[in-house]
Amino acid sequence: MKIYMVTDLEGVGGVVLKEQTQPPDPLYQEARHLLTQEVNAAVEGALEGGATEILVRDGHGANSGYNFIFDQLHEGALYMMGSPTDSYLDEVDDSFDAIFQIGAHAMAGTLHGVLEHTQSSVAWDEMRVNGRPMGEMGFCAAVAGQHGVPCVLVTGDQAVCDEARDLLGPDVEVAVTKVGLSRTCAITKSPAAVRGLIRERARAAMAKIDKVEPLDIGSPVEIVLRFKHVSNADGYKCANKRRLDSKTIMVTGKTPREAFDNLA
Amino acid sequence: MRIYIITDLEGVGGVVLDQQTRPGGPLFDEARRLQTNEVNAAVEGAIEGGATEIIVHDAHGSVGYNFLFDKLHPGAQYLFGADTDTYLAALDASFDGLFLLGMHAMAGTRRAVLEHTWSPSAWDEMRINGRPMGEIGLMAAIAGEEGVPTLLVTGDQAVHDETREVLGPDVEIAVTKIGLSRHCAIMKPAGQVGRLIRASARAALSKIGKVKPLDIGRPAEITIRYKHVSMADGRKCAGKRRLDARTIAVTGATVRQAFDNLS
Numbered sequence: 001m002k003i004y005m006v007t008d009l010e011g012v013g014g015v016v017l018k019e020q021t022q023p024p025d026p027l028y029q030e031a032r033h034l035l036t037q038e039v040n041a042a043v044e045g046a047l048e049g050g051a052t053e054i055l056v057r058d059g060h061g062a063n064s065g066y067n068f069i070f071d072q073l074h075e076g077a078l079y080m081m082g083s084p085t086d087s088y089l090d091e092v093d094d095s096f097d098a099i100f101q102i103g104a105h106a107m108a109g110t111l112h113g114v115l116e117h118t119q120s121s122v123a124w125d126e127m128r129v130n131g132r133p134m135g136e137m138g139f140c141a142a143v144a145g146q147h148g149v150p151c152v153l154v155t156g157d158q159a160v161c162d163e164a165r166d167l168l169g170p171d172v173e174v175a176v177t178k179v180g181l182s183r184t185c186a187i188t189k190s191p192a193a194v195r196g197l198i199r200e201r202a203r204a205a206m207a208k209i210d211k212v213e214p215l216d217i218g219s220p221v222e223i224v225l226r227f228k229h230v231s232n233a234d235g236y237k238c239a240n241k242r243r244l245d246s247k248t249i250m251v252t253g254k255t256p257r258e259a260f261d262n263l264a
Numbered sequence: 265m266r267i268y269i270i271t272d273l274e275g276v277g278g279v280v281l282d283q284q285t286r287p288g289g290p291l292f293d294e295a296r297r298l299q300t301n302e303v304n305a306a307v308e309g310a311i312e313g314g315a316t317e318i319i320v321h322d323a324h325g326s327v328g329y330n331f332l333f334d335k336l337h338p339g340a341q342y343l344f345g346a347d348t349d350t351y352l353a354a355l356d357a358s359f360d361g362l363f364l365l366g367m368h369a370m371a372g373t374r375r376a377v378l379e380h381t382w383s384p385s386a387w388d389e390m391r392i393n394g395r396p397m398g399e400i401g402l403m404a405a406i407a408g409e410e411g412v413p414t415l416l417v418t419g420d421q422a423v424h425d426e427t428r429e430v431l432g433p434d435v436e437i438a439v440t441k442i443g444l445s446r447h448c449a450i451m452k453p454a455g456q457v458g459r460l461i462r463a464s465a466r467a468a469l470s471k472i473g474k475v476k477p478l479d480i481g482r483p484a485e486i487t488i489r490y491k492h493v494s495m496a497d498g499r500k501c502a503g504k505r506r507l508d509a510r511t512i513a514v515t516g517a518t519v520r521q522a523f524d525n526l527s
Binding site for chain 2: 023024029055063064065066069070071073074075076077078079080081082083084085086090091
């Protein structure tokens, strides 16, 4: 069983502040440690559940996609760190049996979603993919889905876990690391409890591989992106762009990945 | 058996960003720790393979001080610092083999982590006697002039390919990561990399006598194509010839001498 894990930082237990998500604040260095330990818990659980090959993508964009503490990582996986690559999640292909999303956050605009945003917290107001509001968690699942790969585990706050159940169905495993009370406040489980839960749910997720359908959003793919400011849309240049209104653009592609690459 | 080990930082497992290779942030200190562990693995493997004397040269950066000194393996001696009278001054014919650790591919290589030759901002291409070469080829050629074969090279997949091209099929290579772009790679975990380097270092000792020293012929001509005309305009060094707007050539009786003339 070959598993792809993509990680983010905002959904990690203990992370609630923006300062924790980017350098140079010392809190960011602490958050890297928390992230690394959650990755290790997920790798351990996946191995216990039968994974034989694991690739973990350091997917949090700050610090050029270098967030794990390399020599504290679990020995049982390979790790992809740094940026950029030629294409969005271009290492995901149909050789994988499932993907996990670790440390995910809710889409922009979600009430009580810790550090909620979609891609850019300053510029992106809402993303719709083929008419459906979608965040980063959903879009990663769609890219995996285009290869027939199901997303079987999502870890993060209550809001992103609700979003995952809503989008991916009741069979997807979730591990709730914290319950948001506002964008920057949460009741968070202890580190040990969070890691234990992630490990247990990662193991359980391995048994869901045949139960969770790959997310199929159809083809072609239309991404409608509403910005927060007119000026964000005014200045935006990308392939196949159509301007829908003052703050909104649309791009298309044959697949989710191609549409997203066109957006960049 | 006397082994000379030259280390760089870009090819170390876990290193993909510029900020990991320069002082000033926490990631640099992490990278020094990762590098020190790889050095220790190589020293351990070399000793297991029969090395009796080892000098490890900390060659990254203009200062040449990167190892975490009190974490270093007790079985070797360590050369820190820079500004010796001649390039790689301590590397002479008394050594039986050379290791190149933590190396990076030559400038311009695709899917090569932190690819460059000498100066990422200024050097576009180096040729030695007509052949495109990076730092691996340069160091191997200088060792070769002393009759010392390069036994082991460690670094990313691009380093592997470059080493095979320049040094042939017999040199031992340990691949630490596979570059997807200049600043992104798929990496084995640190413990696996350490064990691989140790095993490769041990195996490399058994290649003494089998791997030939690199011979690029004499005299040596090094041509440097810069990225900007202004860099060639301002370049003053012994025996310099200006080949075109961006390119200069220097010569020497040996590669080492030609390289010294360049600096």
